[in-house]
Amino acid sequence: MFFTFEDVVRLSRVFRRRPCSVSDELRGWHWDEYPLAPAYNVRVNASDLAGGFCPTNRHIYVRYVLKAEEKPNFRLELGSFIHRVYHMSSCMVKSILYEGASSGEDFKDVFKSVSEGVFAKAYSGFQTLKVDFARRVFEVLWSYASNVYAAALDRSRTVSPYMSLDGLVSLVIPMTVEFPVDGTLIGLNRAIRVDAILHPYMVVELKTRSFRPEYEVGLASYALAIESQYEIPINYAVLSEVKLDRELKGLKLYEKHVLISDELRERFIERRDSAMRMIEEELDPGMPDVCSEDCPFLGVCNGG
Numbered sequence: 402m403f404f405t406f407e408d409v410v411r412l413s414r415v416f417r418r419r420p421c422s423v424s425d426e427l428r429g430w431h432w433d434e435y436p437l438a439p440a441y442n443v444r445v446n447a448s449d450l451a452g453g454f455c456p457t458n459r460h461i462y463v464r465y466v467l468k469a470e471e472k473p474n475f476r477l478e479l480g481s482f483i484h485r486v487y488h489m490s491s492c493m494v495k496s497i498l499y500e501g502a503s504s505g506e507d508f509k510d511v512f513k514s515v516s517e518g519v520f521a522k523a524y525s526g527f528q529t530l531k532v533d534f535a536r537r538v539f540e541v542l543w544s545y546a547s548n549v550y551a552a553a554l555d556r557s558r559t560v561s562p563y564m565s566l567d568g569l570v571s572l573v574i575p576m577t578v579e580f581p582v583d584g585t586l587i588g589l590n591r592a593i594r595v596d597a598i599l600h601p602y603m604v605v606e607l608k609t610r611s612f613r614p615e616y617e618v619g620l621a622s623y624a625l626a627i628e629s630q631y632e633i634p635i636n637y638a639v640l641s642e643v644k645l646d647r648e649l650k651g652l653k654l655y656e657k658h659v660l661i662s663d664e665l666r667e668r669f670i671e672r673r674d675s676a677m678r679m680i681e682e683e684l685d686p687g688m689p690d691v692c693s694e695d696c697p698f699l700g701v702c703n704g705g
């Protein structure tokens with residue numbers, strides 16, 4: 402989640418032992434040729450292909466054909482809040498480092514002093530997430546980030562006394578959060594924001610629910626969008642699952658290492674084309690036997 406240089410090395414070793422060969426026609430830069438060329442003109446959100454809420458994918462029909470609005474619920478808001486804190490804390494780490502924090506202790510002091518202001522911004526706009534609960538979640542994440550990056554700063558400072566400030570920052574926190582990608586060439590929306598890109602070019606997606614196969618399709622959509630825009634190969638991605646303990650005193654992190662293989666790319670194409678067809682031809686896929694209690698469209702499909 403809060404990745405450091407040591408994580409990049411660790412993940413690179415994991416992936417080097419799992420080679421991933423990809424057929425050239427399934428690379429994103431072949432976006433205008435079969436089988437990657439989108440069959441319809443509509444655009445879908447990458448997140449709709451990887452949502453995992455609805456077994457029949459009716460959420461796509463509801464969002465694009467019925468044009469219904471999502472109703473926020475606690476689980477969804479908690480997920481958004483954690484993503485927001487992740488983004489804001491990563492940016493704040495960089496900001497403090499660029500201001501010239503001289504040691505881990507120094508970094509921790511400043512990071513703590515700005516926490517209240519960041520919490521107020523991160524919490525704004527939520528409806529079902531209670532402030533006390535949000536504050537405890539925030540404190541767990543903030544303190545975790547503080548410990549990780551204070552230690553990383555102290556380690557990185559020992560590498561060389563002549564390192565540039567920019568070099569030092571990229572060693573301490575080697576990732577770009579909410580990395581922007583234009584997905585239009587492969588039939589997705591223009592403003593994709595990948596949770597994080599771990600240098601050099603590993604896609605990271607943060608999840609607050611247990612792993613599901615659809616999440617891997619989401620990773621493939623990000624990888625293909627990056628390949629279509631930047632024309633560099635993306636073979637690897639990481640799903641990072643955050644689990645807070647019941648007492649909200651700590652967190653556990655689980656990782657799933659994903660190869661953006663031919664099989665996964667084909668699953669993405671199949672899912673994207675079926676979503677586009679559903680929208681273009683206004684096909685209602687019907688309801689599943691059981692709806693997820695976290696689905697933001699429960700009120701639409703079940704009549705209130």
Ligand code: SF4
Binds near residue numbers: 458460461688697700
């Ligand atoms: S309410 Fe049920 S049918 Fe409708 S989108 Fe959600 S899970 Fe699917």
